[in-house]
Amino acid sequence: MDHFMASFVLDVISTIAFTFLGCALMWGVWKLIDRATPFSIIKEIEEDQNIALAILFGCIFLSIALIIAAVIVS
Numbered sequence: 001m002d003h004f005m006a007s008f009v010l011d012v013i014s015t016i017a018f019t020f021l022g023c024a025l026m027w028g029v030w031k032l033i034d035r036a037t038p039f040s041i042i043k044e045i046e047e048d049q050n051i052a053l054a055i056l057f058g059c060i061f062l063s064i065a066l067i068i069a070a071v072i073v074s
Contacts, residue, residue: 021072025064025068026061026065
C-alpha cells in the first residue's frame with residue numbers, strides 16, 4: 001500500500017505541474033497573438049460584438065491546447 005500511495009502522490013504532483021505548464025503556455029500564446037494584432041482583440045470582441053473573431057480565437061486556442069496536450073503527453 002505504501003508504494004501505491006507514493007505513486008499516487010507523484011501522479012498528483014505531476015498533474016498539477018503539467019496543468020501550470022499548460023496554462024503558462026496558453027497565456028504566452030495569448031500574449032504573442034495580442035501583440036501581433038494591430039487592434040485590441042478584447043475591445044473588438046466585447047464592445048464591437050465581433051462574433052466571428054470570437055469563434056476564430058476559440059478555435060485557435062482549442063487547437064493550441066490540443067498541441068500542448070500532445071506534447072506534454074509524449
